[in-house]
Amino acid sequence: MTxxxxxxxxxxxxxxxxxxxxxxxxxxxxxxxxxxATDYLGSGLGDDVARFQDLSGVESPVTAVLLNFRGYDTLxxxxxxxxxxxxxxxxxxxxxxxxxxxxxxxxxxVVRLLAPLMVLFSFYLVWQGSHLAGGAFQGGAVLGGACVLxxxxxxxxxxxxxxxxxxxxxxxxxxxxxxVAILCIVLQGTLxxxxxxxxxxxxxxxxxxxxxxxGLTLACLFAGxxxxxxxxxxxxx
Amino acid sequence: MITNMLYSLGGLLLFIMGLFALIACSHPLRKILAVNVMATxxxxxxxxxxxxxxxxGEIDPVPHAMVLTGIVVSVSVTALALILACRVQETSNRSxxxxxxxxxxxxxx
Amino acid sequence: MMSYxxxxxxxxxxxxxxxxxxxxxxxxxxxxxxxxxFISFGLLMALAWVRMRxxxxxxxxxxxxxxxxxxxxxxALRRMERLHKDERRVDIDEERKSDxxxxxxxxxxx
Numbered sequence: 001m002t003x004x005x006x007x008x009x010x011x012x013x014x015x016x017x018x019x020x021x022x023x024x025x026x027x028x029x030x031x032x033x034x035x036x037a038t039d040y041l042g043s044g045l046g047d048d049v050a051r052f053q054d055l056s057g058v059e060s061p062v063t064a065v066l067l068n069f070r071g072y073d074t075l076x077x078x079x080x081x082x083x084x085x086x087x088x089x090x091x092x093x094x095x096x097x098x099x100x101x102x103x104x105x106x107x108x109x110v111v112r113l114l115a116p117l118m119v120l121f122s123f124y125l126v127w128q129g130s131h132l133a134g135g136a137f138q139g140g141a142v143l144g145g146a147c148v149l150x151x152x153x154x155x156x157x158x159x160x161x162x163x164x165x166x167x168x169x170x171x172x173x174x175x176x177x178x179x180v181a182i183l184c185i186v187l188q189g190t191l192x193x194x195x196x197x198x199x200x201x202x203x204x205x206x207x208x209x210x211x212x213x214x215g216l217t218l219a220c221l222f223a224g225x226x227x228x229x230x231x232x233x234x235x236x237x
Numbered sequence: 238m239i240t241n242m243l244y245s246l247g248g249l250l251l252f253i254m255g256l257f258a259l260i261a262c263s264h265p266l267r268k269i270l271a272v273n274v275m276a277t278x279x280x281x282x283x284x285x286x287x288x289x290x291x292x293x294g295e296i297d298p299v300p301h302a303m304v305l306t307g308i309v310v311s312v313s314v315t316a317l318a319l320i321l322a323c324r325v326q327e328t329s330n331r332s333x334x335x336x337x338x339x340x341x342x343x344x345x346x
Numbered sequence: 347m348m349s350y351x352x353x354x355x356x357x358x359x360x361x362x363x364x365x366x367x368x369x370x371x372x373x374x375x376x377x378x379x380x381x382x383x384f385i386s387f388g389l390l391m392a393l394a395w396v397r398m399r400x401x402x403x404x405x406x407x408x409x410x411x412x413x414x415x416x417x418x419x420x421x422a423l424r425r426m427e428r429l430h431k432d433e434r435r436v437d438i439d440e441e442r443k444s445d446x447x448x449x450x451x452x453x454x455x456x
Contacts, residue, residue: 062402133402134402135402137406138409145414221418222421
């Protein structure tokens with residue numbers, strides 16, 4: 001205890017840290033002024049979104065903004081997620097335990113009960129996203145949670161899945177989104193300018209594909225490395 | 238009005254806290270935690286800017302969509318940073334033990 | 347305006363709890379404890395999103411911020427600790443080996 005307090009004292013008198021503290025206090029003052037000067041009563045973009053809500057093909061304003069009004073952002077964001085997986089896979093191999101760990105009976109029962117429910121709930125969230133809170137990201141997150149639950153309990157059949165299916169699943173979201181965007185160029189002449197009669201169906205298609213690939217992305221990020229069969233054509237590093 | 242300001246100030250304090258911890262702490266995991274706290278502070282400020290009381294008009298959904306994408310991106314960035322931190326530790330450890338081995342062999346000869 | 351004042355009290359309690367949790371998290375000596383605090387911080391954050399009338403963000407935060415980031419940190423922590431253990435074992439082996447070589451050298455010298 002005394003050691004810690006002396007350490008704290010030494011930290012407090014460290015000149016560099018003192019300088020950092022001073023700069024941070026200065027920054028805080030500036031930012032507080034910005035917050036006090038912000039106008040919170042203006043309507044922002046809410047009225048504009050409400051005016052064009054009928055044209056977006058969905059009833060939930062957040063989903064409309066995500067996939068229709070600012071679809072370009074979301075397209076790039078799905079690509080960012082793919083890039084994160086590529087980065088992780090290029091860095092290291094997934095750490096597999098030497099001998100398989102036998103999961104306990106309670107853990108197995110919990111996984112058996114929860115994992116299918118979570119998968120079902122994730123697709124319910126995607127479907128619900130067109131009119132209430134929910135959507136591709138929330139559905140994908142719950143799907144990723146289900147995959148992480150299965151990964152944590154070390155189910156043996158999970159390790160034997162060919163990584164080809166995994167790659168197809170990871171790519172499905174970005175490819176479907178990009179395909180629809182290019183289809184829009186062909187049909188309408190502008191990127192992501194959905195044809196009015198198909199807009200609801202197209203958004204649901206994009207959302208489903210994105211939810212699958214977001215869920216798999218999160219699971220791959222949790223697994224922490226490329227799979228055992230990395231399809232690199234025999235080149236070993 | 239006062240609610241917006243309260244939550245904005247809370248987000249600001251979270252951001253500042255995370256920034257200080259990011260600079261002052263040396264452990265990589267703690268740095269990544271600090272970055273997460275900073276991101277949460279920024280999200281809180283964004284959402285607080287869009288907040289309106291029930292009946293006071295439409296809530297601006299654009300910041301909500303931005304924060305939604307931001308949360309997903311911050312999780313993937315966190316995962317990448319954690320793997321990088323693990324790799325750094327792995328390689329530095331390996332080189333450390335390698336170095337020591339070399340030292341010992343050099344001393345033995 | 348009674349409900350308004352009660353909600354303001356709730357806001358102040360929620361924000362101060364969030365700040366206190368963040369402070370404890372960033373100051374704690376034990377990283378495992380910090381990660382657990384981070385998970386609870388994420389759950390309280392979801393409550394704050396609901397209060398800000400952003401249910402979409404609350405759902406994402408509850409699933410991602412609390413449900414996925416926490417396990418990510420824990421698995422990274424386990425990986426790093428395993429590395430440390432390996433390192434320590436290597437050290438002990440090398441110390442033993444060097445002790446042995448020293449012994450043999452001393453014997454030879456004798």
